[in-house]
Amino acid sequence: MAAQDAESAHQNWWPSPPRHVDIAIVGAGVGGTALAAALTRRGRSFRLWEQNADATAHAGQGFLLLDAGVRALLGLGVRPERVGRPVTGVEIRDASGAIILSEPLRDAFAVRRGDLIAALQSAVSDDAVIGRGRIDSVEMHPQHSILISRARPIGVANYVVGCDGIRSAVRQSCFGDRPLRKGRVDELLFPIRDPSVIEALAGRLCKWMDRGRHLAIGGLHLGLGNAVVFLQFPSNGALDDRGTSALISEFKDVFGGALPPSLVRGLATAAPYHWSAHDLDPATSIVRDRVILAGDAAQPLLPFTSQGVTNALTDAYDLSYALTANSAEACRTLLGAYASSRRARAIRQVRRGREIEQDFFSSSLVPELPLALETARGL
Numbered sequence: 001m002a003a004q005d006a007e008s009a010h011q012n013w014w015p016s017p018p019r020h021v022d023i024a025i026v027g028a029g030v031g032g033t034a035l036a037a038a039l040t041r042r043g044r045s046f047r048l049w050e051q052n053a054d055a056t057a058h059a060g061q062g063f064l065l066l067d068a069g070v071r072a073l074l075g076l077g078v079r080p081e082r083v084g085r086p087v088t089g090v091e092i093r094d095a096s097g098a099i100i101l102s103e104p105l106r107d108a109f110a111v112r113r114g115d116l117i118a119a120l121q122s123a124v125s126d127d128a129v130i131g132r133g134r135i136d137s138v139e140m141h142p143q144h145s146i147l148i149s150r151a152r153p154i155g156v157a158n159y160v161v162g163c164d165g166i167r168s169a170v171r172q173s174c175f176g177d178r179p180l181r182k183g184r185v186d187e188l189l190f191p192i193r194d195p196s197v198i199e200a201l202a203g204r205l206c207k208w209m210d211r212g213r214h215l216a217i218g219g220l221h222l223g224l225g226n227a228v229v230f231l232q233f234p235s236n237g238a239l240d241d242r243g244t245s246a247l248i249s250e251f252k253d254v255f256g257g258a259l260p261p262s263l264v265r266g267l268a269t270a271a272p273y274h275w276s277a278h279d280l281d282p283a284t285s286i287v288r289d290r291v292i293l294a295g296d297a298a299q300p301l302l303p304f305t306s307q308g309v310t311n312a313l314t315d316a317y318d319l320s321y322a323l324t325a326n327s328a329e330a331c332r333t334l335l336g337a338y339a340s341s342r343r344a345r346a347i348r349q350v351r352r353g354r355e356i357e358q359d360f361f362s363s364s365l366v367p368e369l370p371l372a373l374e375t376a377r378g379l
């Protein structure tokens with residue numbers, strides 16, 4: 001949508017006086033759109049608010065979808081092979097190209113963010129209302145909540161689900177936020193559409209690590225002719241001090257001989273997206289009366305766990321059951337079960353993400369097992 005269209009849609013869109021809705025979903029990323037798709041399937045009315053004109057912004061980023069996420073996606077009526085590519089294994093090499101870890105991976109897919117959100121959007125009914133605009137805060141009252149944008153009440157909802165990502169405004173206003181810690185490792189992500197890169201990756205998550213210099217480069221074929229190549233490096237000024245081209249040159253110097261030549265060429269042609277990782281202590285509570293958090297809003301994670309999208313999809317799937325329970329009592333019970341299972345999950349994932357982050361700065365030869373492999377082994 002052109003910027004002007006987006007602005008006029010924004011101005012025309014705000015209801016006045018505030019509209020009463022049953023369920024308000026804040027954020028139309030992976031989790032919010034998945035919840036909208038699930039509620040559509042279950043015939044429940046809702047309204048979805050998204051701050052970006054295009055919810056598939058930064059569509060080129062790709063991620064690993066693990067088995068629980070694949071099951072949730074199937075439950076939402078979206079076949080994973082329609083949006084991604086099976087990942088059959090993880091292969092980690094050192095900077096000379098020697099294999100230091102090679103493991104099979106079961107029931108995992110690599111997906112491109114834009115393709116996943118677009119597929120979920122197609123499962124949301126046409127008449128479901130999707131609004132544009134940032135929700136700045138949520139006011140909780142005994143029977144309902146009020147959504148505030150630009151200091152105006154713009155919606156009243158029986159239930160509010162915060163799917164608004166790492167810097168969740170719903171979490172900040174209703175749960176008493178805790179400080180976000182910036183991760184010690186940053187990523188540059190290069191969206192690549194080169195068949196020879198895809199051929200070199202051969203359906204595996206491939207990674208090369210220089211344990212002494214604390215650098216890693218990897219790639220993943222995302223299906224539908226897309227791949228993503230990622231660089232991981234210390235976040236303490238490595239990029240700001242030198243700039244992107246100098247950083248890429250360093251990666252070429254360190255890994256050039258070991259990498260498939262097509263992958264090195266790809267770094268010169270694609271425009272990267274800089275993704276700063278963030279970390280937060282496990283939440284003590286993600287359900288408060290009728291305000292609920294899901295996905296990254298409930299628990300932002302460091303990137304090493306490869307769990308963000310899987311969490312967002314499984315949260316949406318389980319919440320759709322709780323929110324369509326046939327009595328208020330059943331809904332409360334299911335929301336209680338949701339909150340306690342997510343707390344246990346968050347403690348495990350946050351701990352593991354921090355261990356792998358710490359390991360990134362160690363020089364030992366064998367790296368920590370990525371969480372995706374632990375999950376595949378049933379640990």
Ligand SMILES: Cc1cc2nc3c(=O)[nH]c(=O)nc-3n(C[C@H](O)[C@H](O)[C@H](O)COP(=O)(O)OP(=O)(O)OC[C@H]3O[C@@H](n4cnc5c(N)ncnc54)[C@H](O)[C@@H]3O)c2cc1C
Nearest residue numbers: 027029030031051058061063134135164165295296308312
């Ligand atoms: C641009 C981007 C790139 C990413 N790249 C990767 C990656 O390469 N690999 C990986 O593993 N993970 C990546 N992630 C993280 C991964 O997408 C998340 O773990 C996963 O998508 C969690 O889904 P979510 O729905 O909880 O949050 P998100 O997908 O982050 O969606 C949150 C949505 O809420 C909207 N929003 C935020 N605040 C408000 C507000 N106050 N009012 C209204 N709307 C709001 C945002 O615009 C966004 O659309 C990325 C996230 C983003 C946003």
